[in-house]
Every structure is written in structure tokens, then in C-alpha cells.
Amino acid sequence: MARLICSSSTIVCTGSQTGVPIGFSVERGSGVRAGGAEVATIRNNKPINVGSFGVCKLSSPPRPCVPVLSDFKDAVPKLLVGDSPALTEASTLRCKQGGVISFRHPGQSYIEVN
Numbered sequence: 001m002a003r004l005i006c007s008s009s010t011i012v013c014t015g016s017q018t019g020v021p022i023g024f025s026v027e028r029g030s031g032v033r034a035g036g037a038e039v040a041t042i043r044n045n046k047p048i049n050v051g052s053f054g055v056c057k058l059s060s061p062p063r064p065c066v067p068v069l070s071d072f073k074d075a076v077p078k079l080l081v082g083d084s085p086a087l088t089e090a091s092t093l094r095c096k097q098g099g100v101i102s103f104r105h106p107g108q109s110y111i112e113v114n
Contacts, residue, residue: 002088006037009107015099016053017062024103025049032081035108041084042072045093050101058098068096 007026012019025048026040033039047067056065073092075085093101 002090003106003108004034005040005087005089005091005103006034006107007040008037009040010104011050011093011101012104013053013065013067013095013099013101015056015058015095015097016065017055017057018053020054021104022051022053024107025051026107030081037108039081040087040107041081042075042087043084044087045069045072050093053099056097056099065097067099067101069101070094070096 009024010021011024012021024040026038026044027049028038030039030041046069050067050069053065055062070093072087074090075087077085079086089103089106091103095101
């Protein structure tokens with residue numbers, strides 16, 4: 001079972017030189033909450049949701065991280081928030097610079113989904 005991703009979650013990127021987790025921002029407005037926090041969906045793959053990880057070690061030479069994001073993988077297609085599949089801690093997001101962004105902490109610890 002995997003936990004739903006919520007507004008106080010943290011993410012890491014394999015391309016980050018430091019590997020330090022950063023906060024993941026969930027846009028408000030879905031009205032769906034888990035453990036008191038807004039639930040994330042596949043639509044949360046924009047620069048407003050994912051900040052900079054510091055320095056990107058995958059660029060040559062290494063330079064400041066500016067994520068260029070693709071679509072989320074491993075969302076829950078049967079669990080819709082509005083009209084979008086929900087994210088779980090198993091969901092990942094690929095940066096077009098080559099890194100893979102994954103969840104370090106889901107932002108809640110109560111709601112599990114199959």
C-alpha cells in the first residue's frame with residue numbers, strides 16, 4: 001500500500017548535487033484532503049509545484065537547477081481528485097535534464113490506497 005501525496009510532502013532529485021529534500025507545493029482548490037492536507041494530482045507537475053534543488057550535477061558544467069518537468073508516472077488512475085489521478089509516494093516525475101524526482105515524505109501518514 002502507498003500513502004497519498006499531500007501539501008506538506010517533500011521531494012528529492014537524483015540530479016541534485018546535494019540530495020537535500022525540498023518541499024513540494026500542491027495547488028489548492030480540489031477540496032480533497034487527507035490527514036488535513038490538500039491531496040496532490042498529476043496536474044502538480046509545474047514549476048510552481050517543484051522548486052530548485054540547488055545545483056544540477058547532470059548539467060555540464062554543473063549549474064543552478066531549473067527543473068524542466070515531464071508527466072508523473074505511477075499515479076492512481078482509479079482514484080480521481082476532480083478529474084485527475086491522485087499521486088502516491090510511489091509516483092515519480094522525470095526532469096528533462098535527466099534527473100528523477102521522487103517523494104521522500106508523503107506529507108501525511110494516515111490515508112493508504114491500493
